[in-house]
Amino acid sequence: MILTVTPNIALDVTYQVGELRRHHSNRVEASRAQAGGKGVNVARVLAQLGREAVVTGLVGGPTGQAVRAELALAGLPDALLPVAAESRRTIAVVDRRAGDVTMLNEAGPEITAEEWAGFVRHYAALLPACSGVVLAGSLPPGVPADAYRPLVELARLHRVPVVLDASGVPLSAALAAGPDLVKPNADELRESTGTADPYRAAQLLRERGAQAVVASLGADGMLAVTGEGCWLARPPERLEGNPTGAGDSAVAALVLGLVDGRPWPERLAEAVALSAATVLSPVAGRFDAAAHRRLLPLVTVGRHGPATGP
Ligand SMILES: O=P(O)(O)OC[C@@]1(O)O[C@H](CO)[C@@H](O)[C@@H]1O
Numbered sequence: 001m002i003l004t005v006t007p008n009i010a011l012d013v014t015y016q017v018g019e020l021r022r023h024h025s026n027r028v029e030a031s032r033a034q035a036g037g038k039g040v041n042v043a044r045v046l047a048q049l050g051r052e053a054v055v056t057g058l059v060g061g062p063t064g065q066a067v068r069a070e071l072a073l074a075g076l077p078d079a080l081l082p083v084a085a086e087s088r089r090t091i092a093v094v095d096r097r098a099g100d101v102t103m104l105n106e107a108g109p110e111i112t113a114e115e116w117a118g119f120v121r122h123y124a125a126l127l128p129a130c131s132g133v134v135l136a137g138s139l140p141p142g143v144p145a146d147a148y149r150p151l152v153e154l155a156r157l158h159r160v161p162v163v164l165d166a167s168g169v170p171l172s173a174a175l176a177a178g179p180d181l182v183k184p185n186a187d188e189l190r191e192s193t194g195t196a197d198p199y200r201a202a203q204l205l206r207e208r209g210a211q212a213v214v215a216s217l218g219a220d221g222m223l224a225v226t227g228e229g230c231w232l233a234r235p236p237e238r239l240e241g242n243p244t245g246a247g248d249s250a251v252a253a254l255v256l257g258l259v260d261g262r263p264w265p266e267r268l269a270e271a272v273a274l275s276a277a278t279v280l281s282p283v284a285g286r287f288d289a290a291a292h293r294r295l296l297p298l299v300t301v302g303r304h305g306p307a308t309g310p
Contacts, residue, residue, distance in 0.1 A: 006037035136166070152174050166182075277295060
C-alpha cells in the first residue's frame with residue numbers, strides 16, 4: 001500500500017460562482033465539501049487509478065469527524081490519529097468566468113508536543129506495510145517546522161521510497177534527510193533557493209539532499225532534475241477549469257512511477273496528463289478519466305540538460 005501523510009488535514013469546501021466579485025455578495029451556483037489536504041487528494045487519485053492507498057494525519061473535533069465520514073463514504077481507508085483541537089476547513093472559490101480559483105486556507109488545529117510525538121510513533125508503526133510514502137502539505141500550528149525531516153528519515157530507515165510535497169522551511173529542513181523526490185512549484189522553488197531559473201533552483205535542491213526534483217511549471221509542464229538525467233514534459237494544450245489538486249495528481253503519478261520503477265519520461269508524461277485531467281474535474285482529488293486517456297499520448301517529453309551529481 002501507499003501511505004499518504006497529511007498532517008494538516010482539512011474539510012475542503014468548494015464554491016462555484018459565475019463571476020467572483022470582491023466587495024459584493026456573490027451567489028454560489030454549486031457547493032461541495034469533501035475530505036482534503038494534499039495527501040488526501042493524492043490518495044483519492046491513487047484509488048481512482050485502482051491502487052491501494054491509506055490516508056494518515058491528525059484529525060479533531062466535528063470537522064475531523066466530517067472528514068472521516070466523507071473518507072469512509074469515498075471508500076478511502078484511513079489510519080488517522082485523533083487530536084483534541086478541531087481540524088480546519090479550506091475554501092476554494094471557483095470563478096467560472098475567469099476560469100480560476102481563489103483559496104482560503106485556515107491555519108489548522110493547535111497540536112501539542114505529546115500529540116505530535118504520538119503521531120511519529122503511529123507513522124513509524126505503519127511503515128513496514130508500505131511500498132511508498134507521500135508526505136504532503138502544510139504543518140498545523142504546534143508541529144515543529146522541521147517535522148518532515150524525521151518522517152523522511154524513518155521512511156528511508158525502512159527502505160520505503162518517500163515523496164515530499166511541501167514548501168518553505170518544512171521543505172528546506174527535510175532535504176538533508178534525502179527524500180527520493182520533492183515536487184515544488186515554480187514559486188516554491190524560487191522561495192526556497194532565491195533563484196528564478198527552475199533548472200538551477202532544482203539543481204540546488206539536489207545539492208542540499210533531494211535525490212530528484214520535479215518542478216511543476218504550470219502551463220509550461222514539468223521539469224525533472226534527477227541523478228539519471230533531466231527532462232521537460234509539456235502538455236499538448238492549455239486547459240481551463242479548477243487547478244486545485246492538479247499538483248496532487250502529479251504527486252500520485254510520481255509516487256507510482258517511483259514504486260513501480262518506471263522510466264522517468266513515462267513518469268513525467270503520466271504526471272502531466274493526470275495533472276491536466278484534474279484541472280478538467282470540478283473538485284480536487286479527482287481527474288477526468290476520458291481526458292487523461294486522450295492527453296497521455298499527446299504529452300511531449302524531451303531531455304532538458306545534463307545529468308547532475310548528487
Ligand atoms: O494548506 P496546505 O496544506 O498547503 O494546502 C491545502 C490544500 O489547499 O491543498 C489542496 C490542493 O493541493 C487542497 O485540497 C487543500 O485543502
